[in-house]
Amino acid sequence: MNRLSSLACVSVLALVAACGSGSAEAPPPAPPPVAAQPAATADAGASDTADDADIAAYGKKYVDLVVELWPEAATSLGLHARDAELNDRSREGIDRAVAKQRAMLDELMQRFSSKPHASRSAFTDLVILEHALTVDIKRTEALRPHETRPDFYTEPLNAIFYVMARDFAPGPERARSALERIEKLPQQVQSAKANLKNPSRIATQIGIESAEGAKTFLDEQAALILKELPGEKARINTAVRAAKDAYAGYVTWLKKDLLPRSNGQFASGKALFEFLTHEDYFLNENSDEIHAMGKRLFDETQQKLTETARRIDPQAKKWSDVVARVKGHHPTMADLLPSYRREVARARKFLVDKDVVPFPAGDELEVVETPTFKRNTTQAAYDIPPPFDPPGAKGFFYVTPAEASWPKKRQEEWLRENDHGDQVDTAVHEAYPGHHLQLSFARLHPSIIRKVTGPSIFSEGWGLYSEELMAELGYYTDEERLMQLVWTLVRAARVIIDVGLHTRGMTYEEAVKILTDEVHLERPLAQNEVKRYTESPTQPLSYLIGRERIFAMRERMRARDGARFSLKAFHSEVLTRGTVAPGLLEREIFGD
Structure with missing residues (x-):
């Protein structure tokens, strides 16, 4: 679950011997764990x-x-x-x-x-x-x-x-x-x-x-x-x-x-695409309506990027110019993994101090290198602890290093994609309060049906919701918020490209061009992104559409609870029910 690889996650401990212990910095004490009792x-x-x-x-x-x-x-x-x-x-x-x-x-x-x-x-x-x-x-x-x-x-x-x-x-x-x-x-x-x-x-x-x-x-x-x-x-x-x-x-x-x-076609076709959004994600919208939502959110995010960039540099002509400078604030090759470990620990401590999310018992996470055979489609990712393993099983957050055998130019390009702001955002999305927190709760749910299923529209929607939640809580500096918005723009572009590739005849190169020219990703990263999109119809749209569904559910609960509403209560409500499509989860919570 990540920026570049598909929903089917892979464990990542084989390279621990090569990269050291792989342990994150010691986390601060967690608040008392919330019992997972959704059925009651x-x-x-x-x-x-x-x-x-x-x-x-x-x-x-x-x-x-x-x-x-x-x-x-x-x-x-x-x-x-x-x-x-x-x-x-x-x-x-x-x-x-x-x-x-x-x-x-x-x-x-x-x-x-x-x-x-x-x-x-x-x-x-x-x-x-x-x-x-x-x-x-x-x-x-x-x-x-x-x-x-x-x-x-x-x-x-x-x-x-x-x-x-x-x-x-x-x-x-x-x-x-x-x-x-x-x-x-x-x-x-x-x-x-x-x-x-x-x-x-x-x-x-x-x-x-x-x-x-x-x-x-x-x-x-x-x-x-x-x-x-x-x-x-x-x-x-x-x-x-x-x-x-x-x-x-x-x-x-x-x-x-x-x-x-x-010479085959990678496009799924409109009929299959909409079958998947309806039957797997429980969405009512058709592909054209989903595309329109993605376009609207893409434009809104562009405006937020412009506003944030001007706070950093009032003289900048384009937000992409500011992003290009911010990307120069990146770790060395040797410090790539340690810097991710520091950001994971910082995000967790912030949430403990704010007390807006519950924490499960036995919460443990390691940061390790990505296995070699997955590096062509992975930048950074989270691997869920197996749901049928003991409750204390740890999660793995893995990071693809810049290879010593690469030319210097490629090394620099890769490190620029792991700049400080990107690392902050990735740690939030993959670890706290993102995938690691959500999936650590999900695996505690007593239903074995929920243990073996889990649509990405909730898991990835929660990851992107987590990014915006941290913005609401004041976690980011302007530089960090800028890079978080860049990745929100990527997720909006994913909606447009996902629908485009599979239902509107968009070509691979046209999709890459959107990511390089409008989102301003480096070309190797954009190419890896689109490769994945061609093989996973509807998964790329799950991030932003899922986020919007979770926000809508939050507002519905706020309206229902009035003065009694609290963020922590809402988060406890949705986190302790497993990984369930928001449309179906809403029916369970509100009795629709």
């Missing part, structure tokens, strides 16, 4: 709950299906029964998974063909589960990632990383699971060559970049595994060599065979 609040006065147990049972059945079909996702959730297995990405495996999902959806719809006798929170769970199955089936059948996304076959590297990243089991046990997964990687590459048909040229380029990172990643994992299994050196070397050879061959095949014939 939501169901005040509810009496007809006869179907609650059946709904919960279907949640358990869905979790069992996840473990069966997607062991990689299961590991990331903290379900470790199949940690040595990888997803079946063969055509037969994909078809089998869709068939099993459809069978469960049919059974669910038949069981609850009439209005369920359920508490408000259980009814929300039922709606979440029905829509999760419906949306996932539609995504697989319409987007066909196994046929159109070459990087679909580097995703197993995440699963290896998940196993080694967290101390959920003894080191040797986790290392054996990771080794068995490495031994299965060549089969994944074979599935790729059999399945991939006519991806877009951009998708194949993304796949090449991702697969090129496999060698370094596997070497790093081999060292970690060997440390835990010193008697398995020969087996480790054989497995890693075979996996590296497979991905090296994959890169060659992608470049020489698939790339020349990659």
